[in-house]
Amino acid sequence: MSTTEEGLARWLGEHFGEPVTVDGLRESSAGARRRNCLFDAHLGGRTMPLAATIIPTADIQILDPASEGEVRTVAEDGGVPVPHVHGSTLDGSYVGGPFFISDRIEGETIPRRVLRQAAALGHGDQVVGQIGTALARLHAIDPAKAPAALVVPPDNAPVAAALAGLELAIDGLLKPEPAFAYGLRWLREHRPTEPEQLTIIHTDVRNGNIIVGPDGLRAILDWEGSRLGDPMEDVAWPQTRMWRFGEDANILGGLAGVEPYRAGYEGAGGIWDAPRIQWWRALTTLRWGTGLAGQSAAHLDGRFRSIIMAGSGRRVSELAWDALLLMRP
Amino acid sequence: MQFRPDANELLADIASLLEDKVIDAVSGPLQHQVRVAANLARIVEREVRLGEAAATAEQARLVPFVGADGDLATMRRRLCDRLLSDAPIDDGELAALYDALQATLRDDLAISKPGYDAWTGA
Numbered sequence: 001m002s003t004t005e006e007g008l009a010r011w012l013g014e015h016f017g018e019p020v021t022v023d024g025l026r027e028s029s030a031g032a033r034r035r036n037c038l039f040d041a042h043l044g045g046r047t048m049p050l051a052a053t054i055i056p057t058a059d060i061q062i063l064d065p066a067s068e069g070e071v072r073t074v075a076e077d078g079g080v081p082v083p084h085v086h087g088s089t090l091d092g093s094y095v096g097g098p099f100f101i102s103d104r105i106e107g108e109t110i111p112r113r114v115l116r117q118a119a120a121l122g123h124g125d126q127v128v129g130q131i132g133t134a135l136a137r138l139h140a141i142d143p144a145k146a147p148a149a150l151v152v153p154p155d156n157a158p159v160a161a162a163l164a165g166l167e168l169a170i171d172g173l174l175k176p177e178p179a180f181a182y183g184l185r186w187l188r189e190h191r192p193t194e195p196e197q198l199t200i201i202h203t204d205v206r207n208g209n210i211i212v213g214p215d216g217l218r219a220i221l222d223w224e225g226s227r228l229g230d231p232m233e234d235v236a237w238p239q240t241r242m243w244r245f246g247e248d249a250n251i252l253g254g255l256a257g258v259e260p261y262r263a264g265y266e267g268a269g270g271i272w273d274a275p276r277i278q279w280w281r282a283l284t285t286l287r288w289g290t291g292l293a294g295q296s297a298a299h300l301d302g303r304f305r306s307i308i309m310a311g312s313g314r315r316v317s318e319l320a321w322d323a324l325l326l327m328r329p
Numbered sequence: 330m331q332f333r334p335d336a337n338e339l340l341a342d343i344a345s346l347l348e349d350k351v352i353d354a355v356s357g358p359l360q361h362q363v364r365v366a367a368n369l370a371r372i373v374e375r376e377v378r379l380g381e382a383a384a385t386a387e388q389a390r391l392v393p394f395v396g397a398d399g400d401l402a403t404m405r406r407r408l409c410d411r412l413l414s415d416a417p418i419d420d421g422e423l424a425a426l427y428d429a430l431q432a433t434l435r436d437d438l439a440i441s442k443p444g445y446d447a448w449t450g451a
Contacts, residue, residue, distance in 0.1 A: 329424040
């Protein structure tokens with residue numbers, strides 16, 4: 001067993017209270033912020049296909065792995081497809097950082113492969129409908145069940161918090177960008193009321209954070225950005241153009257139009273608020289633009305020298321273009 | 330004055346070298362970095378060819394909204410200040426400004442991501 005396999009086996013042995021061996025370890029994605037390791041655990045004559053999400057200790061994290069495991073479990077209990085979480089630890093002595101362990105679910109996760117599979121099987125409408133249903137179920141969960149670590153917007157006002165955050169980001173841009181200023185003015189003028197009820201939101205459901213098989217949607221991944229917020233923010237984000245991977249006419253992740261997604265959301269009891277969704281689409285698109293601008297700033301001031309971060313600065317016009325399309329006068 | 334190849338010819342040569350030879354000679358994260366570097370060389374090559382005309386056109390488009398004083402950077406700053414202030418702007422002027430900003434973004438995208446502006450849906 002490798003060092004990581006040994007560490008995982010040791011934790012699993014303590015967790016299940018019987019000897020465990022681990023083999024077949026491979027990294028499913030070499031993310032900068034977290035390692036996703038897939039492996040087999042053997043105990044008591046059976047084999048469990050598992051996945052470990054490991055967060056290097058020194059790294060910045062949005063949500064600690066124990067709380068991320070907790071929110072996944074709350075979502076699973078609410079009927080959202082999530083890989084079942086077996087447990088988590090903040091102890092870095094097992095594998096060099098905190099981690100949680102969940103079931104390993106087979107299927108496609110790489111966006112272009114997800115698109116190819118949907119094109120071959122013709123099940124794009126079904127998958128986006130299932131995404132809509134999953135979001136409606138998440139938003140139906142009593143927010144009192146949310147793990148204590150989930151961020152709550154100040155004064156329970158997610159619209160104000162998002163606007164304030166965007167204002168700060170636009171103010172900090174290296175170059176004044178008129179399209180962003182236009183966008184911020186539009187967002188202020190079309191600002192919706194604060195939502196009556198905050199819900200748990202995932203904040204990053206999209207093609208790229210889902211597992212899809214021939215039978216359709218199998219799981220929603222990457223819950224580290226979860227917080228309390230306006231459910232329409234969650235409904236807006238999967239529609240962002242960048243998650244269509246070139247299939248622009250298929251608004252929902254390049255997979256299908258918005259209608260089956262809406263039907264899935266409403267069919268599971270979600271309330272679809274079109275103007276509010278439009279507002280969140282515009283805001284999150286601009287916010288992602290300021291994020292790309294921030295990456296180029298981190299490169300230029302030496303915090304994170306990287307040709308990829310440098311290139312992000314030259315993608316800002318794409319997000320400005322997409323945002324303006326959502327803000328026609 | 331520098332002899333030929335000129336700047337955009339050299340940038341195209343660098344991009345071709347990265348795309349045709351280097352990408353296949355490396356792997357993993359470095360391969361992704363080389364691909365991004367090649368794309369950036371292509372962007373700068375187009376900027377050398379198209380950037381000056383784009384800036385002149387952008388400046389002309391902004392005159393009706395912020396006057397003609399100062400250079401392009403000053404005019405952009407003035408426009409941002411105006412948009413972010415509470416002073417009212419009537420609907421007709423906002424619509425004209427929207428068109429001007431879209432026209433400028435088309436020129437920007439012709440440099441940074443040709444073809445991206447073909448999509449005009451939601």
